[in-house]
Amino acid sequence: MIETISELAALRERVSQWHREGLRVGFVPTMGNLHEGHFSLVSLARQHADRVVASVFVNPTQFGPNEDFARYPRTPEADAKGLGAAGCDVMWLPSVETMYPYGVEATVHVQVPAVSETLEGAHRPGHFDGVATVVSRLFNQVQPDVAVFGRKDYQQLAVIRYMVRDLAFPVELIGADIVREANGLAMSSRNQYLSPQEREQAAAIHRCLQAMRESVQAGRTREAVEAQARETLVTAGFEPDYAVVRRPDLTEPGAGEGGAQVALIAARLGRTRLIDNLEFMV
Numbered sequence: 001m002i003e004t005i006s007e008l009a010a011l012r013e014r015v016s017q018w019h020r021e022g023l024r025v026g027f028v029p030t031m032g033n034l035h036e037g038h039f040s041l042v043s044l045a046r047q048h049a050d051r052v053v054a055s056v057f058v059n060p061t062q063f064g065p066n067e068d069f070a071r072y073p074r075t076p077e078a079d080a081k082g083l084g085a086a087g088c089d090v091m092w093l094p095s096v097e098t099m100y101p102y103g104v105e106a107t108v109h110v111q112v113p114a115v116s117e118t119l120e121g122a123h124r125p126g127h128f129d130g131v132a133t134v135v136s137r138l139f140n141q142v143q144p145d146v147a148v149f150g151r152k153d154y155q156q157l158a159v160i161r162y163m164v165r166d167l168a169f170p171v172e173l174i175g176a177d178i179v180r181e182a183n184g185l186a187m188s189s190r191n192q193y194l195s196p197q198e199r200e201q202a203a204a205i206h207r208c209l210q211a212m213r214e215s216v217q218a219g220r221t222r223e224a225v226e227a228q229a230r231e232t233l234v235t236a237g238f239e240p241d242y243a244v245v246r247r248p249d250l251t252e253p254g255a256g257e258g259g260a261q262v263a264l265i266a267a268r269l270g271r272t273r274l275i276d277n278l279e280f281m282v
């Protein structure tokens with residue numbers, strides 16, 4: 001039976017009891033409106049821990065003023081059911097006041113400038129400050145031994161890795177594979193904003209990532225691959241924010257460089273902004 005906890009004292013009591021019993025605690029942070037992608041994170045956490053906590057918190061500090069904070073889907077009852085079925089022990093459901101006791105404006109910020117300013121950070125100014133700020137306090141609240149993040153949010157995982165190392169959080173990080181719909185579309189809460197026709201159209205992002213991988217592996221220059229990808233996306237009805245090839249640390253690979261690389265896309269389809277990526281070897 002999953003337990004929903006909204007008071008910090010009760011969460012602390014539950015987790016410290018587990019730690020006293022010598023149990024390893026896994027943690028999956030989310031913004032709720034959960035789908036199979038999130039549940040795969042819970043399953044992975046279960047493989048690495050004896051007990052699993054998942055948080056559901058739509059974090060105001062990571063949304064820009066013109067973004068979808070107000071309309072972001074909030075479905076806590078369905079989330080609790082799904083988490084319970086996936087093997088989660090506690091759903092941590094804090095209020096904004098619990099998360100930000102001095103208020104959102106007056107909060108202590110955690111910033112990770114080294115990884116935050118490019119790509120998503122360039123298009124969503126302040127986004128990763130909000131993510132690092134909330135994840136640092138979630139780690140302090142939950143005190144997990146291991147935390148699982150999806151590789152769909154590739155740059156987010158890089159930001160969290162940097163923060164964990166730099167601030168010496170005693171948390172092991174695990175990146176989970178991207179879970180996709182049958183047509184290749186990466187699962188995402190924001191897919192709910194898409195019409196049935198747009199859902200089909202949105203699968204073009206994954207096909208475009210695959211084409212980018214093949215072109216890089218065939219020896220085309222990064223610049224040519226990126227230009228072609230933008231053109232493909234525009235032709236398919238998207239407004240791309242970026243379509244790029246990067247090293248795993250998100251720096252630009254040199255001409256003809258081999259090794260591990262990642263193609264990343266962020267693009268708007270109507271009012272919906274989607275991100276996806278594909279890791280590959282050259």
Ligand SMILES: Nc1ncnc2c1ncn2[C@@H]1O[C@H](COP(=O)(O)OP(=O)(O)OP(=O)(O)O)[C@@H](O)[C@H]1O
Nearest residue numbers: 030031032037149150152153178179187188189190
């Ligand atoms: N399709 C997926 N496969 C693997 N992990 C995922 C997937 N979708 C989300 N996640 C991971 O779940 C965690 C919580 O993400 P979040 O609640 O923002 O879900 P989301 O579906 O990505 O929502 P959004 O539409 O806001 O991007 C993150 O670590 C994210 O990378």
Ligand SMILES: CC(C)(CO)[C@@H](O)C(=O)[O-]
Nearest residue numbers: 029030031059131134153
């Ligand atoms: C990690 C996270 C839960 C922080 O709000 C969020 O950015 C997300 O859902 O990926």
Ligand code: BAL
Nearest residue numbers: 031062063127153156
């Ligand atoms: N999945 C990352 C959360 C966000 O887009 O704000």
